[in-house]
Amino acid sequence: MMALPQVYFKEVQKQFGTGPVILDNINLEVQAGEFISLIGPSGCGKSTLLRLISGLTPNTAGEIVIDGMTPENARAEMAYIFQEANLLPWLRVQKNVELALKVQGHIDKYRRKDIADKMIDLVGLDHARNRFPHQLSGGMRMRVSIARALSLSPRILLLDEPFGALDEMTRDRLNEEILEIRAKENWTAFFVTHSVAEAVFLSSRIVVLSANPGRVAEIIEVPFSYPRTAELRETTEFLDLVRRTSMSLRSVMH
Numbered sequence: 001m002m003a004l005p006q007v008y009f010k011e012v013q014k015q016f017g018t019g020p021v022i023l024d025n026i027n028l029e030v031q032a033g034e035f036i037s038l039i040g041p042s043g044c045g046k047s048t049l050l051r052l053i054s055g056l057t058p059n060t061a062g063e064i065v066i067d068g069m070t071p072e073n074a075r076a077e078m079a080y081i082f083q084e085a086n087l088l089p090w091l092r093v094q095k096n097v098e099l100a101l102k103v104q105g106h107i108d109k110y111r112r113k114d115i116a117d118k119m120i121d122l123v124g125l126d127h128a129r130n131r132f133p134h135q136l137s138g139g140m141r142m143r144v145s146i147a148r149a150l151s152l153s154p155r156i157l158l159l160d161e162p163f164g165a166l167d168e169m170t171r172d173r174l175n176e177e178i179l180e181i182r183a184k185e186n187w188t189a190f191f192v193t194h195s196v197a198e199a200v201f202l203s204s205r206i207v208v209l210s211a212n213p214g215r216v217a218e219i220i221e222v223p224f225s226y227p228r229t230a231e232l233r234e235t236t237e238f239l240d241l242v243r244r245t246s247m248s249l250r251s252v253m254h
């Protein structure tokens with residue numbers, strides 16, 4: 001028997017006020033531990049879909065169930081990573097990571113420090129824990145942002161174009177690192193990106209959305225097993241799937 005999906009969307013619709021329907025008839029079942037990428041034309045509702053999962057905005061029709069709960073009640077299980085690292089400039093790396101736990105409120109300061117230490121090591125910033133954000137590269141700032149999100153022990157990680165502002169080499173490296181981290185931590189990922197290659201490299205499935213209104217045009221299965229390493233990008237199978245996904249994306253761009 002299939003396990004119950006961790007994230008369940010049935011005929012979900014989203015409209016802001018009396019505006020146009022943004023997302024329409026979204027059906028999606030995602031198992032715990034999957035890595036789902038969302039791609040589609042600008043404005044098709046990718047970020048809105050993440051906001052629906054996290055309960056930051058309500059759906060206007062249909063049903064969303066996350067781990068048997070409403071999105072709002074499941075919110076404590078989730079963490080967000082955005083394109084902007086959003087670090088506090090006057091706090092060192094260590095304190096920036098601890099802050100997320102402090103805001104959560106129920107973890108004492110010794111435990112906060114322990115967790116932050118571990119997460120900073122995990123993202124490879126042990127040598128930089130005492131630096132301020134302005135002393136970090138863009139890639140390092142993103143690693144702090146990842147450490148901060150993971151310190152919350154999320155079961156679901158929502159990533160909204162996290163690597164969009166980084167150069168290609170840094171992005172590729174972070175793609176590899178995020179998979180290495182996931183192998184140890186095993187959260188479910190919803191990852192918004194405009195990069196087809198990135199989506200293919202990371203995902204177990206890619207949801208291609210069409211626009212006006214946003215609908216699921218196609219769900220592409222990515223057959224490559226994990227762990228995935230940089231060499232995968234050079235294989236014919238990988239390049240074929242990038243091409244096929246690009247074609248699917250092109251067909252919804254009009």
Ligand SMILES: Nc1ncnc2c1ncn2[C@@H]1O[C@H](COP(=O)(O)OP(=O)(O)OP(=O)(O)O)[C@@H](O)[C@H]1O
Pocket residue numbers: 016019022040041042043044045046047048049
């Ligand atoms: N709070 C809001 N009120 C009204 N309209 C909104 C609101 N948030 C988003 N929208 C509209 O919903 C649509 C989808 O926006 P969303 O940011 O989800 O798209 P996206 O696919 O993530 O775009 P991009 O790829 O450009 O980041 C857009 O037309 C946007 O203007």
